[in-house]
Amino acid sequence: MAIFNKDSAERAADSRPTPAAAGDGALSIIAAGMTVHGDIESNGVVKVEGCVEGTIRAARQVLIGRQGEVKGDLDTPEAVIGGKVEGRITTTERIEIQGTAMVNGDVFTKAILILEGGRINGTVRMDEKVARPRTGEQKAVAVLR
Numbered sequence: 765m766a767i768f769n770k771d772s773a774e775r776a777a778d779s780r781p782t783p784a785a786a787g788d789g790a791l792s793i794i795a796a797g798m799t800v801h802g803d804i805e806s807n808g809v810v811k812v813e814g815c816v817e818g819t820i821r822a823a824r825q826v827l828i829g830r831q832g833e834v835k836g837d838l839d840t841p842e843a844v845i846g847g848k849v850e851g852r853i854t855t856t857e858r859i860e861i862q863g864t865a866m867v868n869g870d871v872f873t874k875a876i877l878i879l880e881g882g883r884i885n886g887t888v889r890m891d892e893k894v895a896r897p898r899t900g901e902q903k904a905v906a907v908l909r
Contacts, residue, residue, distance in 0.1 A: 782898055830864045
C-alpha cells in the first residue's frame with residue numbers, strides 16, 4: 765500500500781518553485797579580487813565589491829561597495845554607490861552616492877542623496893518619469909542623387 769497516491773504526488777510537484785520565481789529575490793555578489801568582463805543581468809540585487817567591466821541591469825537594486833568598481837552603465841530601480849563608477853547610471857526610483865563614491869558619468873534618476881565627500885563628474889537629470897536614454901541610437905542618413 766502506498767502512502768501517497770498519484771494525485772498528491774502531482775500536487776507536490778506543482779507546488780515546487782520554478783527557477784525564474786526562485787531567482788526573483790536573489791543576491792548576486794562580485795567579491796573583492798574578482799573581475800567580470802561582460803554584462804550582468806539579474807532579477808534581484810547585484811552587489812559589487814570587485815570589478816565589473818560591462819553593463820549591469822538589475823530588477824531591484826545595485827550596490828557598489830567602497831572597493832567596488834564598475835566600468836560600464838548601471839540600469840536599475842535603486843542604486844547605492846560607495847565605490848567608483850565610470851559610465852551612465854539610470855535609476856527609476858533613487859540613487860544614493862555615499863561619501864566614498866566617485867561617479868564619472870551622467871546620472872538619470874527620480875530622487876538622489878549625495879553624502880558629503882561623494883563626487884559626480886557628469887550631468888544629473890531628475891524627473892518624476894525617468895526616460896531611459898537611448899544607447900547606440902542610429903541616425904538616419906539620406907543620400908540625395
